[in-house]
Amino acid sequence: xxxxxxxxxxxxxxQTTVEFSLVFLLFLVMLFAIVDSWIWTIEADxxxxxxxxxxxxALSALGSAASETPALTDVYANVFPILQSPMLGTTVEDxxxxxxxxxxxxxxxxxxxxxxxxxDYFEGLGSGYDGVGHVVVCAVTDGAGHVTVxxxxxxxxxxxxxxxxxxWRGWGLPVSESASVNIGTYSP
Amino acid sequence: xxxxxRRHRGQGAQAAVEMALVxxxxxxxxxxxxxxxxxxxxxxxxxxxxxxAAQGALLPPLGDPGDSRADALYAFTHTLNESGxxxxxxxxxxxxxxxxxYLDGEIVDNAQGFPEPVTCTAQADLNxxxxxxxxxxxxxVQLSATAEAYPPQYRRCENPVPANVASPNQC
Numbered sequence: 001x002x003x004x005x006x007x008x009x010x011x012x013x014x015q016t017t018v019e020f021s022l023v024f025l026l027f028l029v030m031l032f033a034i035v036d037s038w039i040w041t042i043e044a045d046x047x048x049x050x051x052x053x054x055x056x057x058a059l060s061a062l063g064s065a066a067s068e069t070p071a072l073t074d075v076y077a078n079v080f081p082i083l084q085s086p087m088l089g090t091t092v093e094d095x096x097x098x099x100x101x102x103x104x105x106x107x108x109x110x111x112x113x114x115x116x117x118x119x120d121y122f123e124g125l126g127s128g129y130d131g132v133g134h135v136v137v138c139a140v141t142d143g144a145g146h147v148t149v150x151x152x153x154x155x156x157x158x159x160x161x162x163x164x165x166x167x168w169r170g171w172g173l174p175v176s177e178s179a180s181v182n183i184g185t186y187s188p
Numbered sequence: 189x190x191x192x193x194r195r196h197r198g199q200g201a202q203a204a205v206e207m208a209l210v211x212x213x214x215x216x217x218x219x220x221x222x223x224x225x226x227x228x229x230x231x232x233x234x235x236x237x238x239x240x241a242a243q244g245a246l247l248p249p250l251g252d253p254g255d256s257r258a259d260a261l262y263a264f265t266h267t268l269n270e271s272g273x274x275x276x277x278x279x280x281x282x283x284x285x286x287x288x289x290y291l292d293g294e295i296v297d298n299a300q301g302f303p304e305p306v307t308c309t310a311q312a313d314l315n316x317x318x319x320x321x322x323x324x325x326x327x328x329v330q331l332s333a334t335a336e337a338y339p340p341q342y343r344r345c346e347n348p349v350p351a352n353v354a355s356p357n358q359c
Contacts, residue, residue: 012199019203023210030218041225048236051267055240059247065342146262177233179240180266182259184247187342 032158039088040157040173046086047151047177050079050137054149055179058139065186070147072096075139083151087135090155093118095138099125103136112138112150115174119154132156132172141183150178219324223316227329230278230314235333237268238284242308242337245286250343251293260286260308276318281330282311290339305336 057078058070076094083092093100103121107113113136123131135153142148154172161170244263248255264284288306289296296304314329316322
């Protein structure tokens with residue numbers, strides 16, 4: 001072996017390892033960003049479809065075809081099958097379930113909560129990091145002849161806590177889809 | 189300078205160039221993908237709004253075109269949330285337009301016996317210039333959505349048809 005060859009070779013190997021680690025880390029970050037945006041799109045699309053179906057369910061009035069009382073409490077059971085699978089581990093909650101009574105009382109009967117209000121509520125209950133991992137299916141009337149259906153909350157994601165200016169909650173991405181239509185009847 | 193040291197310096201420079209190339213390619217892939225996802229989301233949201241607008245037009249009874257148009261517009265504007273996540277890059281360029289015999293106060297059956305639908309259309313532009321995605325998506329994307337809703341049977345006039353009405357389809 002020539003004099004001086006071994007130390008240079010060892011340093012070179014070390015440098016290669018560090019470079020590889022950096023590039024691999026960067027690669028992983030980008031890979032997770034791609035996977036995350038893809039999953040979020042699937043979740044948000046499912047929420048959109050649920051909201052559209054939920055409006056139809058809410059409008060299928062209670063009691064009779066001429067009734068103008070929307071079937072608000074029937075929305076969750078009907079959209080749950082559409083939402084549960086694409087949500088990938090995120091819990092789908094019913095706005096009218098007993099465990100949501102606290103948030104219902106806070107928001108009032110004519111509004112649906114925002115994604116942050118849902119996360120704050122579950123954070124208060126000590127469920128999920130920063131309250132993420134829960135979306136709520138909400139259906140209300142605003143008292144002025146409109147029915148609103150919303151799917152809101154934070155779905156699970158790969159985004160670590162405290163990600164700079166984006167101010168997102170750790171391990172969560174906001175899902176917030178809603179639709180509002182005038183109340184109708186299923187009669188002439 | 190020895191030959192070996194020059195070779196190492198050359199390898200370092202080569203690694204830096206390779207890194208610079210790979211970094212840009214990876215960034216382009218991520219931004220391209222993120223842009224594509226945002227576009228899909230906006231398309232879906234826009235289509236849902238137009239779908240609900242068409243269905244909203246059928247909420248008022250037959251013969252109330254003013255309310256039908258108002259309900260369609262309400263459903264469109266309150267589903268396409270302009271203060272929501274898409275607000276920074278989605279702009280409606282052609283407002284919602286709905287047409288169909290139902291909006292003229294009648295139900296017209298086609299040759300197959302099905303009622304002619306209410307058809308709603310709208311157009312919007314996607315512009316990512318306010319977002320990081322614009323590093324790659326510097327062009328504008330035009331969205332166009334069309335939706336049809338068919339007047340249901342119960343929207344025809346009640347029996348017995350009032351004496352001053354020409355047919356059950358024009359009450």
